[in-house]
Amino acid sequence: MTSPTDPRHVRGFASDNHAGVHPEILAAITAANGGHQPAYGDDRETARLREVMRRHFGEQAETYPVFNGTGANVVGLQAMSDPWSAVLCSATSHIHVDECGAAEKVAGLKLIPVPTADGKLTPELVDRYAWGWGDPHHAQPKVVSITQSSEMGTVYTPEEVAALAACAHERGMLLHMDGARVSNAAAALDVPLRAFTTDAGLDVLSYGGTKNGLMVGEAVVVLDPxxxxxxxxxxxxxxxxxxxxRFLSAQLVALLDGDLWLRNATHANAMAQHLASAVRAVPGVRITQPVQANAVFAIIPPDVAARLRERYAFSTWDERAGEVRWMCAFDTTEDDIAGFAKALAEEMSA
Known part of the structure; x- marks a missing residue:
């Protein structure tokens, strides 16, 4: 038995991965649990998932459920590449910073990290960093990998993705998207998922669900077979x-067959806007990135961050600059934000 003040009852802002499982997802897992079904993807739920994904991404889409985002990225990139290939990505990208070298160790790929101000690649940056074709001394650029929304909370527009796809394809390369928060991006842009994927020329998508209410499971969605x-x-x-x-697929079906993916992402984005407004009102707090999806980046004094972290969980993004990251999730409430802003104001004035 826990008390209302127990830390386990406090919603933090460290990651949308810290949120629980959406009740509709739990119900879908329970519903999938009856009887026996074939293993390894020959089940009813996975067949239904393929239909649902094709409705979102087009009839050519092939869907491969996997356990986690790192797995989706590694398997997808490996399938797009040769052993001598290189992958261009933002220097802040998850595949470069937060996946323990999995793309390099497991897939044997060379990552080429590209410095960016906002976490987003551009055709100009691709031109600057993609070179060496035909040179046996140089890993061969094969894939451009972008994250939607980016690790800096910024969002690629359909036009920006299309420009990157055209740039990559003109150079014999492919375009991959780490879509850990792809639903948040679609909600922020108010466009269908296919607007900046299939319709923009994307080749392969790692579709993320756990940050948007799933218990476990992502998917590699191949848009160009x-x-x-x-x-x-x-x-x-x-x-x-x-x-x-079936238990991975049932969750994704529950998320994508209706509008749960959009409801969850829209709410998380709205809470980030509310959080940004609340912390802007605190003297001395400076927001550093546009608040476009469900992330807020800000600079606060290190001693304030240390004290505040004893009350709420959140991440330090750049320790040297004093930059922190606050994430909102599908279950973040206005009361959560009011309590956090109050605690922040108290620590800033202490």
Whole structure:
């Protein structure tokens, strides 16, 4: 039995991964639990997921459920590449900073991190960092990987994705998207998921669900079947093939068959805007990035951050600059934000 003041009852702002599982997702898992179904993806839920994904991304879309985002990224990038390939990505990208070298260790790929001010690549940056084709001394640029929304909370417009796809394809390269928060981006832009994926020329998408209410499970969505090789084999070899796949697929169906994906993302984005307004009112707090999805980046004094972290969980983004990151989730409330802003104001004035 826990008291209302127990830390386990306090919603923090460290990550949308810290949120629980949405009740509709839990209900879908329970509903999928009846009876026996074939293993390894030959079940009813996975067949339904393929239909749902094609409705969102087009009839050419092929969907491969996996356990987690790192698995989706590694398997997707490996299927798009050769052993001598290089992948261009933002220097702040998850595949470069937060996946323990998995793309390099597991897939054997060379990552080329590109410095950016806002976490977003541009055709000009691709031109600057993609070179060396035909030179056996140089890893061969094959894939441009972007994150939507970016690790800095910024969002690529459909036009920006289309420009990157055209740039990559003109140079014989492919475009991959780490879509850990792809739903938040669609909600922020008020466009369908396909507007900045299929319709913009994207080749492969890592579709993220756990940051938007799932218990576990993401998916590699192949939008151009000609862009990949050996997906079925690489998923198994990469230890991402679930035997009881119906439980991964059932969650994604519950998220995407209706509007739960959009409701959750819209709410998280709205809470980030509310949080930004609340902390802007605190003297001495400076927001450093545009608040476009469900992230707020700000600079506060290190001693304030240390004291505030004893009351609320959140992450330090750049320790040297004193920059912190506050994330909102599908279950963030206005009361959560009011309590956090009050605590921040108290620590800033202490």
């Amino acid at each position: 000609g862009a990949v090789r050996g997906m079925e084999f690489l998923r198994k070899m990469g230890m991402q093939l679930a035997s009881k796949m």
